[in-house]
Amino acid sequence: MEQTVQVGLGERSYPIIIGAKVLQRIGGDLQARRPGKRYAIISDARVAGLYGGQLQQHLQQSGLPVEMITFPPGEASKNLQTVATLASTLAELGFDRKDALIALGGGVTGDITGFLASVYMRGIPFVQVPTSLLAQVDSSVGGKTGVDIPQGKNLVGTFYQPKAVYIDTDVLQTLPHVEFLGGMAEVIKYGASIDAGFFAWLATHRESILALDPVRTIPMIMRCCEMKAAVVEQDEREGGLRRILNFGHTIGHAVEAASGYRINHGFAVAIGMRAVAELAVKGGIARPEVATAIRQLLEAYGLPVTIPVEFDLQTLRAYLQTDKKTVGGRVFFVLPEQLGRVRISDEVADADLDAVLANTF
C-alpha cells in the first residue's frame, strides 16, 4: 500500500510518497527523478546506525553515487557550527550544484539539512526522508528550514522546498514510544483545527494507531500531509493562513522553553492545545464540549494536558511575553471555534489567560 500526496507550488511542486518499505524504493525513484548526480545522506549517528547503511545500499544498487555524513544526535546539534562543518565536508567531497542532499532523520536533521541545502553554493536540491512521526506529519513538508542560536530556536532559517518527501511507516517501529506520542499531538492538532471527521477517526482507531498498524498509520499520515499541503499551497511563507498550523503552539512554545526543554515539543503542544481550548471557552468563542473533546482525545493517547515538571506561573508568563516581542507587541492565539475550525486572535482577556495558565499546573 503506497500513497502519494502532491504539494502544488508551481515549478517547486513535489510529491510526498507514503507507505511501508518506501526506504527500499527511494533509489529507483531518485534514479527516475534525477534531482542530483551524486547524493549525500545527512543523518545523526543514531538514525544513520539504524537506516543509513540500508538506504546507502539501495541507492548504490540503483547505480547512484552516494556518501554518508553524520553529526551527533539531539537538538544541541541544530546550530550554525554543525551547518559549517557539514558544508566543509561537502566541499571536501567536491559536491556542487548538480548534486543533492538526503535528510534522513527526525525534525532536527530535516531542519539542518534543508537549511544547508538552501545555502550551500547558494542552493542545491534536497529530499526529505523523515523517520519520526512529528517529522513525517509536519516538519518535513512545507519547506521550513533552520537552526537555533543562543537567543532562540529556529531564529536563523529559510523557506526552501524539498524535491520529494519519502515517508516509510516501517521506521516508526524503532521510534521511542514517547517520540511517537509527541508526533500524535501534531496529528491531533490537524483534526482539532482543520478536520472534525479526522478528529473522530483518531478517537475510533486509537488502539490500532497506537499499535502502529500500517492499515491505520498510512492513511493517518497521508491525511495530515494532505492538510499541510493544502495550507502551504495557499500560504507558503506564513503570511496568514499557515499560522493555523500553530494551533497549541503559542502556549506550547512557552511551556517548552520555560521547562528548559525538559518537556518535548509534542507534549508541550498537547498542553498548549488544552489550554487554548479553555481560553476559547472562557472568551465565549467555543462551547465547553469542544474543550472537553480535545482534552479527552489527548488523554486517550496518553498525552499530558498539565505541566508534569515544576516551574512557576511567572516564568511561563515571561516566556509568553518574549513571544509578544516577536509579533509586534501582541500575542496571537489560534483559538478553536468548534472541532475542525479555528480563528487567529489577539483579543484574549488577561484575566482569562492567567486563569488558564494557572490551570496548566
Ligand code: GLY
Ligand atoms: N510547523 C508549522 C509549519 O510548518 O508551518
